[in-house]
Amino acid sequence: MTDSKFLRGTMILTMATFASKILGMIYVFPFVAMVGQQGLALYQYGYQPYVILLSMATLGVPMAVSKFVSKYNAMGDYKTGQRLLKTGILFMSITGFLAFLVLFSMAPVISGWIISDPSDLDGNSLIDVTFVIRMVSVALIIIPAMAVIRGYFQGNQSMGPTAVSQVLEQLIRIVFILSMAYSVLYIMDGDLGTAVGFATFGAFVGGLGGLAVLLFYWKKRKHFIDQQVNESTVDHNLPLSNMYKELIMYALPFSFVGLAIPLFQLVDLFTFNNALTASGYTLGEAETMYGVFSGSAHRLILIPVAIATAMSVTLIPAITKSFTSQNDEVLQNQITQAFQIIIFLAVPASAGLMLLSYPTFALLFGLNDIEVGGYILRYYAPVAILFSLFSVSAAMLQGINQQRFAVLSLIVGILIKLILTYPLLIALGSMGAIISTFLGFTAAIIFNLVIIAKYADFDFRPLIKRTILIAAVTIVMSLGVIIVKEGAEQLFPLVSWMNALLIELFAMVTGILLYFIITVKIGLAGKVLGDRFSILKK
Structure with missing residues (x-):
C-alpha cells in the first residue's frame, strides 16, 4: 500500500x-x-x-x-x-x-x-x-x-x-x-x-x-x-x-492509560450518593447532582478535550521519530507545539463554559435542574484542560518509550482521587468530587511533565511564556463575554429556552471573535497552530 x-x-x-x-x-x-x-x-x-x-x-x-x-x-x-x-x-x-x-x-x-x-x-x-x-x-x-x-x-x-x-x-x-x-x-x-x-x-x-x-x-x-x-x-x-x-x-500501556477518566468516574460512582446522603441530601438530590456531574457536564467538557487532543496527538508519531533519531531540536519544537495546541484551544473553551455555564445548561438540558447543572458545569469546566494535558503527556511518554511512567502517574492520580473524594463530598457537596478530580489529574500531569523533562531533556520556559500570553488573551476575551452576557441577560432573562439561546449566541460569538481576532493580530494563532494554518501567519 x-x-x-x-x-x-x-x-x-x-x-x-x-x-x-x-x-x-x-x-x-x-x-x-x-x-x-x-x-x-x-x-x-x-x-x-x-x-x-x-x-x-x-x-x-x-x-x-x-x-x-x-x-x-x-x-x-x-x-x-x-x-x-x-x-x-x-x-x-x-x-x-x-x-x-x-x-x-x-x-x-x-x-x-x-x-x-x-x-x-x-x-x-x-x-x-x-x-x-x-x-x-x-x-x-x-x-x-x-x-x-x-x-x-x-x-x-x-x-x-x-x-x-x-x-x-x-x-x-x-x-x-x-x-x-x-x-x-x-x-x-x-x-x-x-x-x-x-x-x-x-x-x-x-x-x-x-x-x-x-x-x-x-x-x-x-x-x-x-x-x-x-x-x-x-x-x-x-x-x-x-x-x-x-x-x-x-x-497494557494503551489500555491502562485509556482507563484514566473511567477509573476516576468509578470512584465517583461508588462514593457520590453515599457521601451526599450521609451529609443530609436526599437520594433524589444526590442522583440529580451525580447525573449532572458524571453525565451532562462531563460530556460537555469532553467536547473541547476531543478537539484539542485530536489536533495535538497527530504530532505524537513525529515525536517518536525525532526521539528515536535523537534529533533534539526538532523534538523540543514538536513537544512544545503539542502542548501549545492543547493550551491554545482548551483554555479559552473552558473559560467560555465557565462563564456561560447557566445558559449553556439551560439551552442543552432545559431549565428544570439549571441551578444544580449551571453550578456544577461552572466549576467542572476547567478540568477539561487537565483531561487534555494528561492524555497528550501520557501519549508523549509512550512516544519516548517511557510508557511505564504513564501507568505510574495514573496510579498516583487515582490514589489521590480515592483518598480525597469521600471526605471532600461530605465537606463540600458536589464540589468535593470536582476538587478531588482536579487534584488527582494535576498530580498525574506534574509526574508526566517531570519524566518528559528528564528523558526528553525538555525545556519548559518557551512553553510557559506562550501559556502566559494565551492566559492574558483569554482574560481579555472573558471580560468581553461577561459584558455581553450581562447585557443580554438584562434584555432576555434566563427564564426560557429561547432566551438561553439568545444569551448563548451573543456571548459565544463575542468570545470566539475576540479570541480569534486578538490571537491572529498578535501572531499567536499562526505560531501555535503552525504550518497547517499558515494563512493565520499572514
Missing part, C-alpha cells in the same frame, strides 16, 4: 473516531429531555462498570493487534497475523463472556455499593439499578471479539472497516437508546427504570451492527487475504504463549 493510501486511511479512521465520540456526546441532550438527570444517573450506574470491564476484557487490543500484525506482515509473515486473528477471536470471546458473567452476577452487589439506603424512595431503586447493569452487560459477549477483527484490518493498513463499523455501531446504539426510551415512557407508559434499562441494551444492538459491517468486509476481502497468507515468505511459527506475551506487552 502506498504512503498516500495509508495516510488517507489513517485520516479516515481519525475522523470516524472523532465523529463517533461527538455522536456519543450529543445524543445525551434528547435522552435527558426524556429521562431527566436522575434517569441519566441511572444510565451511568450501568455504563460505568461496563466500560471498566470492557477495557479489562479488551486490554487495548485493537492497537496492539494492529501493531503485532503490521510488524510480522513487514517481515513477509502473514501467517502469524492470521493465526493471531483466529485464536484471538476465540480468546476474546471467552474473556468477553467471562466479563459478562461477572457483571451480570455481581449486579445486585454493585447496586448495593451505589445505593446504600434502598429505603429512600426519592431516588432510583436497587431493582432498577440491577436491571440496568444486567441489560448493558450483554454487550460484553460480542464487543471484545470485534476489537481483534478491527485490529487485524488496521494491521493490514485497511482503516475503512474499523471506521465504518465504529460510526455505524454508534449510530445504531443512539437510535436504539432514544427510540426505546421514547417508546417505553410515552407509548407504553412504562416506568423510568424499564426505559433506561432497555436504552442501555443499545450497546449490544449497536455491537451487532458493527460486527455485521466487519463480517461484510471480511467476506469481501477474504480471497485477497488468503492469497496474501499463501504468499508468505517467512513463518515464525510462534508458540501461542510467546504470541500473547508480545501482544500483552503492546496492549
Whole structure:
C-alpha cells in the first residue's frame, strides 16, 4: 500500500473516531429531555462498570493487534497475523463472556455499593439499578471479539472497516437508546427504570451492527487475504504463549492509560450518593447532582478535550521519530507545539463554559435542574484542560518509550482521587468530587511533565511564556463575554429556552471573535497552530 493510501486511511479512521465520540456526546441532550438527570444517573450506574470491564476484557487490543500484525506482515509473515486473528477471536470471546458473567452476577452487589439506603424512595431503586447493569452487560459477549477483527484490518493498513463499523455501531446504539426510551415512557407508559434499562441494551444492538459491517468486509476481502497468507515468505511459527506475551506487552500501556477518566468516574460512582446522603441530601438530590456531574457536564467538557487532543496527538508519531533519531531540536519544537495546541484551544473553551455555564445548561438540558447543572458545569469546566494535558503527556511518554511512567502517574492520580473524594463530598457537596478530580489529574500531569523533562531533556520556559500570553488573551476575551452576557441577560432573562439561546449566541460569538481576532493580530494563532494554518501567519 502506498504512503498516500495509508495516510488517507489513517485520516479516515481519525475522523470516524472523532465523529463517533461527538455522536456519543450529543445524543445525551434528547435522552435527558426524556429521562431527566436522575434517569441519566441511572444510565451511568450501568455504563460505568461496563466500560471498566470492557477495557479489562479488551486490554487495548485493537492497537496492539494492529501493531503485532503490521510488524510480522513487514517481515513477509502473514501467517502469524492470521493465526493471531483466529485464536484471538476465540480468546476474546471467552474473556468477553467471562466479563459478562461477572457483571451480570455481581449486579445486585454493585447496586448495593451505589445505593446504600434502598429505603429512600426519592431516588432510583436497587431493582432498577440491577436491571440496568444486567441489560448493558450483554454487550460484553460480542464487543471484545470485534476489537481483534478491527485490529487485524488496521494491521493490514485497511482503516475503512474499523471506521465504518465504529460510526455505524454508534449510530445504531443512539437510535436504539432514544427510540426505546421514547417508546417505553410515552407509548407504553412504562416506568423510568424499564426505559433506561432497555436504552442501555443499545450497546449490544449497536455491537451487532458493527460486527455485521466487519463480517461484510471480511467476506469481501477474504480471497485477497488468503492469497496474501499463501504468499508468505517467512513463518515464525510462534508458540501461542510467546504470541500473547508480545501482544500483552503492546496492549497494557494503551489500555491502562485509556482507563484514566473511567477509573476516576468509578470512584465517583461508588462514593457520590453515599457521601451526599450521609451529609443530609436526599437520594433524589444526590442522583440529580451525580447525573449532572458524571453525565451532562462531563460530556460537555469532553467536547473541547476531543478537539484539542485530536489536533495535538497527530504530532505524537513525529515525536517518536525525532526521539528515536535523537534529533533534539526538532523534538523540543514538536513537544512544545503539542502542548501549545492543547493550551491554545482548551483554555479559552473552558473559560467560555465557565462563564456561560447557566445558559449553556439551560439551552442543552432545559431549565428544570439549571441551578444544580449551571453550578456544577461552572466549576467542572476547567478540568477539561487537565483531561487534555494528561492524555497528550501520557501519549508523549509512550512516544519516548517511557510508557511505564504513564501507568505510574495514573496510579498516583487515582490514589489521590480515592483518598480525597469521600471526605471532600461530605465537606463540600458536589464540589468535593470536582476538587478531588482536579487534584488527582494535576498530580498525574506534574509526574508526566517531570519524566518528559528528564528523558526528553525538555525545556519548559518557551512553553510557559506562550501559556502566559494565551492566559492574558483569554482574560481579555472573558471580560468581553461577561459584558455581553450581562447585557443580554438584562434584555432576555434566563427564564426560557429561547432566551438561553439568545444569551448563548451573543456571548459565544463575542468570545470566539475576540479570541480569534486578538490571537491572529498578535501572531499567536499562526505560531501555535503552525504550518497547517499558515494563512493565520499572514
